[in-house]
Amino acid sequence: MSGLVLRLRAPLDERIDLSGLVAAARAPSAATTLARLPVGGGRQPIELGDVFHVSGDGGDRIVIDGSSGLVDGVGAGLDGGEMIVEGDVGQGAARGMRAGRLDIRGSSGHHLASGLRGGVVAVTGSAGDLLGAALPGERFGMAGGTVVVGGGIGARAGDRMRRGTIVVHGKVGAAAGARMMGGTIWTDGGFGDGPGPLLRRGTLIGAAAARLLATFGDCGAHDMVVLRILNRHLATTLGPLAPRPLPAKVRRLAGDLATIGKGEILLTAT
């Protein structure tokens, strides 16, 4: 494996924070200073080299060979190139990422892709709550880019999401798209309870929902041109990770009519 390689020395017993890794790896003197990057979150100072065997140089490729749900901030601020993680990751992966590709060959904790602006995040396993959501105090959540999750995800995905696309091959938890202002959440496995509370704009696409809010109005089944564009865009962007193309007709529910109601839920099992 070329580029920068971090190989986990031993299983972790406390959380570490890799949110400074990308910036440090891009620094001119990365080869000599990277191992001393502070990554600890507790009382005892922890440096990157204490946890990982660091080899290679910065470049456009970073590989984390061995990770766990205790590793937070993976891929935060990624602005190009490729990062590959073998194993699970903790919270805040791909936070503020702007470009490039983050491949997580495992599952992710909460707040995956929070503040994502661009690039592609692919997770083979599942992801926790608040995927692509805004952090407390932030005006917007995810504002661009594409996230693909092979399994299911937790609750309130896309809270205050502005732009971008989330594709979930499994099930999506409750209240997906809460307060969403744009973008698309697409699930092959269907939505949990009450998708789209206070949804202003944006599109939620899925086979079905466990329960629909009363503030969504049924507009009937339609063949919509924009879905053809979306199908093509995802096939081009994601290749084999793209979801199954949508059927010719989907049932459109407009809402949330408790707010401006310019959003929509599109149910494929009409």
Place this chain on the structure above:
Amino acid sequence: MKVNGVAIDDTFAEAFGMSGTGLVITADTAKWARIAAETMCGFGTSVIGCGAECGIDREVPAAETPDGRPGVRVLLFGFSPDSLLPQLRNRVGQCVLTSPGSACFNGLDAETTLALSAGPRFFGDGWQTAKRLGKRRYWRVPVMDGEFVIEDKCGLTTDGVGGGNLLLIGSDRAGLLETTEAAVAAIAKIPDVITPFPGGIVRSGSKVGSKYKGAVASTNDAFCPTLRGATRSELEPGTIAVLEIVIDGLTSAAVASAMRAGLAAATSIGTAKGLTRISAGNYGGKLGQHHYHLKDLLA
């Protein structure tokens, strides 16, 4: 010089720099995509009287369009970006938005852009919504047969060329028309060019100015066969008709290729249908930035 019996004048076509843009119009069927495109290109023959010069560049297979439906690529040319924008807005708003099942996308990748959706999207009266996918933004405007989808911006080039031309001169009007049609068909195969006049052919070539105040152009009497004995004619005895092909292109190279294709098609037919001579229109070389010498295009 003669090619296959056809005299080729030692002259050149003089053309002008233009601003241009391209659109891809799709619909449920190729028939309706073409109807929308043809309607939009109507009354788009000359910037002098129509505000823009428009035409269909080519049909776009469904596999190449953003929405996977059959499409048609349309090119529009104007004097400047400022003059092109209102033409774009009005033509899309009145002719594409209104056409059943249509959608309208950018058809020219360029760094500079025009606000394609500014205008048509406001037909949505507040119900319009945008969907950004990658670097492209699409507007969805609710209409009575579903949604009209229009891309937010389209590419703009200021390297376009308007007014490439060929003058086909003959002794048989019907035969000359057939030969000219064959030349237009050959030009249609060249990408990035249009022939904006009816069927790609102009029978009323013009000269600059007029005896009448306010008219910027008037009939090119030197090429009118019925005035051959009354004016300083450019036509030899026996000439019955002159037909012109005007070519606009996104690049000078595209216009040159189109003229070359038209010349080749016409000379390959030769004199069999009455074509006697091929010339080109110019203004002495002092007005247009682009000169296309016929002898160079035969090489």
